Amino acid sequence: xxxxxxxxxxxxxxxxxxxxxxxxxxxxxxxxxxxxxxxxxxxxxxxxxxxxxxxxxxxxxxxxxxxxxxxxxxxxxxxxxxxxxxxxxxxxxxxxxxxxxxxxxxxxxxxxxxxxxxxxxxxxxxxxxxxxxxxxxxxxxxxxxxxxxxxxxxxxxxxxxxxxxxxxxxxxxxxxxxxxxxxxxxxxxxxxxxxxxxxxxxxxxx
Numbered sequence: 001x002x003x004x005x006x007x008x009x010x011x012x013x014x015x016x017x018x019x020x021x022x023x024x025x026x027x028x029x030x031x032x033x034x035x036x037x038x039x040x041x042x043x044x045x046x047x048x049x050x051x052x053x054x055x056x057x058x059x060x061x062x063x064x065x066x067x068x069x070x071x072x073x074x075x076x077x078x079x080x081x082x083x084x085x086x087x088x089x090x091x092x093x094x095x096x097x098x099x100x101x102x103x104x105x106x107x108x109x110x111x112x113x114x115x116x117x118x119x120x121x122x123x124x125x126x127x128x129x130x131x132x133x134x135x136x137x138x139x140x141x142x143x144x145x146x147x148x149x150x151x152x153x154x155x156x157x158x159x160x161x162x163x164x165x166x167x168x169x170x171x172x173x174x175x176x177x178x179x180x181x182x183x184x185x186x187x188x189x190x191x192x193x194x195x196x197x198x199x200x201x202x203x204x205x206x
Contacts, residue, residue: 067104067124067172074173074205075106076120080197084190086110086118096139097167097176099123116181118190120198123174130154130169139165146192151203157191159184166191168202175202 078088089111099105107121125133131154141160149155154169163180164187177198181187 067126068106070173070205071104071106071122071124074122074175074201075108076177076194076197076201077108078110080201081110081118081120081194084110084112084118084193086112089117096165097121097123097134097137097174099174100125100133102127112181114182116179116186116190118194119178119180120194121176121178122202123176125172125174128172130172130174134167134169134174141165144188146188147195149195149199152199157188159187162187164188164191166195166198168199170202171205173202173205175199 087110089109103123103125105121105123107119109120110118112118123130123133134154134156139156139158139160141158144157144159144164146155146157146166149168152168152170155167157164157166159165162182162184163178164184165176165178167177168175175198177191177194179187179190181190
């Protein structure tokens with residue numbers, strides 16, 4: 001009897017130990033494994049630096065003076081004609097270039113001791129080519145020869161009686177020199193002497 005009672009006790013103890021080793025299938029808290037947590041965190045930003053957007057280069061357009069100022073800058077001054085022995089005077093030697101309503105012009109006039117008249121006019125065309133304006137302009141008189149000037153786009157020279165005119169064109173500007181003298185020869189000679197100064201002022205403008 002004692003042997004049987006010992007065996008029974010040992011069996012009960014064994015069952016109790018076995019029950020402690022595994023999860024109870026009826027206990028939801030111990031039967032299932034804990035769920036693996038899912039991370040909703042946003043991944044850290046990349047360490048690669050982001051280049052800032054490059055701004056478009058700012059380009060500036062060259063500043064062009066208005067038509068009146070442009071014409072004035074190309075006009076001969078007293079110092080430019082001082083070698084002719086002239087003095088500022090009124091009256092103009094007649095030219096024939098038509099400037100039109102949109103153009104701006106500046107004129108300077110001088111007188112020789114003999115009474116001859118020297119006139120310089122610069123016309124600025126805001127809406128057309130100066131060379132084209134000269135080409136489309138018809139002036140009465142005969143063509144005369146004067147030295148070809150560098151840097152100009154068009155050049156014309158003619159005389160009508162004792163009045164001679166030389167016209168140079170570049171860009172938007174027409175430079176017109178007119179000399180009214182006692183003879184055609186004197187008028188042409190005066191124009192030839194003043195051509196370099198006249199050209200220098202014209203080609204220096206934008």
